[in-house]
Amino acid sequence: MSHLQRLGGLWLGSEPAQRLRLRQTSLAMVLMLVSAAMLHHGIALTHGDRGWMWAWTAYGVGGMAAVYAAIRSGWSRRFTDPSLTAVQIAFALSVAALAYAQVGPLRGAVFPVLTLILMFGMFQLRARSAYGLAFYALLVFGAVMAAMARLRPEAYPPEFELIHFLMLAFMLPAVAVLTARLSRIRWRLSQQREELARALAQLQAIATRDELTGLPNRRQMQALMDQELLRSLRHHHDFCIAVLDLDHFKHVNDAHGHAAGDLVLRAFAQAGQAALRATDVLARWGGEEFLVLLPDTAMPLALAGMERLRQQIAALQTDVGSAKVAITVSIGLTGHRRADTLAQTLARADQLLYRAKAEGRNRTCTD
Numbered sequence: 512m513s514h515l516q517r518l519g520g521l522w523l524g525s526e527p528a529q530r531l532r533l534r535q536t537s538l539a540m541v542l543m544l545v546s547a548a549m550l551h552h553g554i555a556l557t558h559g560d561r562g563w564m565w566a567w568t569a570y571g572v573g574g575m576a577a578v579y580a581a582i583r584s585g586w587s588r589r590f591t592d593p594s595l596t597a598v599q600i601a602f603a604l605s606v607a608a609l610a611y612a613q614v615g616p617l618r619g620a621v622f623p624v625l626t627l628i629l630m631f632g633m634f635q636l637r638a639r640s641a642y643g644l645a646f647y648a649l650l651v652f653g654a655v656m657a658a659m660a661r662l663r664p665e666a667y668p669p670e671f672e673l674i675h676f677l678m679l680a681f682m683l684p685a686v687a688v689l690t691a692r693l694s695r696i697r698w699r700l701s702q703q704r705e706e707l708a709r710a711l712a713q714l715q716a717i718a719t720r721d722e723l724t725g726l727p728n729r730r731q732m733q734a735l736m737d738q739e740l741l742r743s744l745r746h747h748h749d750f751c752i753a754v755l756d757l758d759h760f761k762h763v764n765d766a767h768g769h770a771a772g773d774l775v776l777r778a779f780a781q782a783g784q785a786a787l788r789a790t791d792v793l794a795r796w797g798g799e800e801f802l803v804l805l806p807d808t809a810m811p812l813a814l815a816g817m818e819r820l821r822q823q824i825a826a827l828q829t830d831v832g833s834a835k836v837a838i839t840v841s842i843g844l845t846g847h848r849r850a851d852t853l854a855q856t857l858a859r860a861d862q863l864l865y866r867a868k869a870e871g872r873n874r875t876c877t878d
C-alpha cells in the first residue's frame with residue numbers, strides 16, 4: 512500500500528458509506544480553502560479589514576473542520592442524514608454571506624460560489640429541505656444586502672443591491688426546483704430497486720421451493736445432494752439418502768377430494784420437517800414422493816432418524832374439514848457409497864422403497 516493510500520485511509524476511514532460522506536465534506540473543505548485564498552487576495556487588493564479576514568477564515572475553516580470531525584468520529588450517525596448535508600449547506604451559506612458583506616466591489620464572485628454550495632444538496636436533500644435552504648439563503652443574503660446598502664452605500668449602492676437581490680430571488684428557487692426534481696428521481700429509483708429486490712427474492716423462492724408444501728423442490732434438492740457429495744469426498748464423511756412415499760395416497764384423494772389431499776401433503780411436510788434434525792433436508796421430489804438428505808450421518812443414526820419420522824407421521828391426524836385423515840409413509844433408506852454416483856444411490860433407495868411397499872408399507876427398509 513502506497514503512502515498516499517495509507518493517508519487516504521486515515522483521512523476517510525475504511526467503511527464505504529462513511530468514505531463517501533467524508534469525500535463530499537473534503538471537497539467542500541477544499542472549496543472553502545480556495546475561497547479563503549481568493550478572499551485574502553481580494554482583501555489585499557481592496558485594502559480591506561485584515562482582522563476581519565482572519566476571523567472569517569477561522570470561522571469558515573473551523574466550522575468545516577468541526578463538520579468533518581462530527582462525521583469522521585461517527586457522531587453524526589445518530590441523525591437521519593449522517594452526511595449533515597443541510598447543516599453543511601446552511602453553514603457555508605452563512606460564510607458566503609459574511610464574505611459578501613466584506614469584499615465590496617468583488618462581491619459578484621460570491622454568486623457562483625453560492626450556486627455551487629446549493630448544488631451539494633442535489634445528491635442528498637429531500638425537496639422540502641431544498642426549498643427551506645433556498646428560502647434561508649434568500650433571507651440571509653437579503654438581510655446582508657439591506658444592511659450593507661444602509662451602512663456602506665458608497666460600496667453597496669442600494670439600487671445595485673436590489674438587482675442582486677432580485678437575481679437571487681429568481682435563481683435560488685430555480686436551484687431548489689431542480690434539487691426537488693432530482694430528489695424525486697432518486698426516490699423513484701430507490702423504489703424500483705426495492706421492487707426488483709422483492710421480485711428477485713420471489714423468483715428465487717419459486718425456483719427453489721415447492722409451491723404446495725414450501726419444501727425445497729427437486730431442482731434445489733439435486734443441488735444440495737451434489738454439494739453434499741462433494742463435501743463427503745473432501746472431508747471423508749458419510750451421508751444417507753431416503754426416498755419416502757405416502758401409502759395409498761390415491762385413497763385420500765378419492766375419498767376426500769384433491770383439496771383434502773393437498774392439506775395432507777402440507778401436514779406431512781410440516782410434521783416430517785419437525786421430526787428431522789435441523790441439518791437434515793426434507794424435499795418434495797414429485798407428487799406424493801419425498802426425499803430426505805441426512806448429511807454427515809452414517810447408518811444406525813440415519814435409520815433411527817427415519818424411524819422417528821415414520822412413527823410421527825403414523826400418529827398424525829390431519830383435519831380436512833369433513834374428517835380427520837391418518838396416513839402412513841414407506842421409506843427406502845441407504846448410505847451413499849464412495850465409489851457410486853448419486854444416481855446409483857438414488858436407484859438403490861428406490862428399490863428399498865419398493866421393498867417397503869411390498870412388505871406391507873408403513874416401514875423403513877435399508878440395506
Ligand SMILES: Nc1nc2c(ncn2[C@@H]2O[C@H](COP(=O)(O)OP(=O)(O)OP(=O)(O)O)[C@@H](O)[C@H]2O)c(=O)[nH]1
Pocket residue numbers: 723756757758759760761762764768769770771772773776797798799868872
Ligand atoms: N392432492 C394431491 N394429490 C397428488 C398430488 N401429487 C400426486 N398426487 C396423487 O397421489 C396419488 C399417487 O397414487 P399412486 O401412485 O397410485 O400411489 P398410492 O395411492 O399412494 O399407493 P402406494 O404408493 O402404492 O401406497 C395419485 O392419486 C396422485 O393424483 C398433489 O400435489 N396433490
